[in-house]
Amino acid sequence: MTTAAAGLRALLPAGDLTCVVSDALDRGGALSGAFRPVWSGASCAGEAVTVRTFGTDLSAVFDAIAEAAPGSVLVIDSHGITGTAFWGERTTRAALARRLAGVVIDGGCRDVTAVRRLGFPVFCTAITPNAGLAGGRGAVNVPIQAGGIPVSPGDVVVADENGVVIVPGHLAASTLERVRVLLAAEQQAFAQADRGAAAPPDGTEGEMV
Template identity: 85%
Template sequence: MTAVVDALRALLPAGDLTCALSDALGRGGALDGTFRPVWPGACCAGEAVTVRTFGTDLSPVFGAIEVAEPGSVVVIDSHGIGGAAFWGERTTRAALARDLAGAVIDGGCRDVTAVRRLGFPVFSTAVVPNAGLPGGRGAVNVPIQAGGIPVSPGDLVVADENGVVIVPRDFAASTLERVRVLLAEEQQAFVQADRGVAVPPDATEEGRPRSE
């Protein structure tokens, strides 16, 4: 899995990697469009450390940071709560100290100026000043739902300015290979487009679409 994550991270700077990943997953895998980076240009890739919150309790978020391996992405299922923030400057600093790759929150983030200044990639469905409170409830590294997509611990999370894509752990290696094929095909299509030839995407023999 480490090799797959490293390969995808190497592709991130080119931009729009989540689009190729979604294509490789049959035009699926993306969390809904409410997930946005809290600062322009944010991107990340890593294995998911999942969090299921209880109400506005922040405790499991800090718990996830403490147990996360370097390079992980914290994925928080707050059940769509948009009136309280589950991430901010304190969690960002703690995550950076643990060398985590990013955070994805089905809920609110705050301290966005500090998060941007610190350069930590955060994707959330809301930005709100209200902070949650610790209460000792919630769960870490359990199956969750985020943006209509199931996420399990260890699934691959890739996020850029287009949004967030979840790749099930068991399909990570095959998805990477498919992405490489799609990107090569896309470059050929771009050459034709630059010549004034518009080539629509086709379905592969496996029934999965080529790039647009």
């Protein structure tokens, strides 16, 4: 895992990290609002291992789990298919065994009770009981699109209850530094607000809602 990915992961416990990361990316980088966590409180950060499925074939998902390094986040481009699940209990257990950090699916998930019980962070655009079938097709670690945003292998994924943000790999280190600056400014602004001295963002450090 890169230093930037590890640094962002370390900031997850503060909460709402995706909001600050988006601010650091000039208020961008977020996938569409259709991406939601399967269970409340889910969050993850790590380098992207990308998956491009073929139809309802989920073979590439299993290939990606087998190839991914510990701490990785799978990002699955299923071309917006929402009537078929590309993730479930079997893939969750396999991902946990590989010590992956989470998965983001532009498509469906199933076995949500098991996923919630196992505590694996899953973000998806649909829930459906229909499962895909393995047919040996699809691709791993290729450029994809997810939620209207291009994702490349090695980009940094940050996800929490606010949604999912993609940090391009070449911007990861500078984004981490920017996030740290924004968090410090945010804490100062919160302290002022608690004293009744709230002010709107002025376009300088600490931009926030």
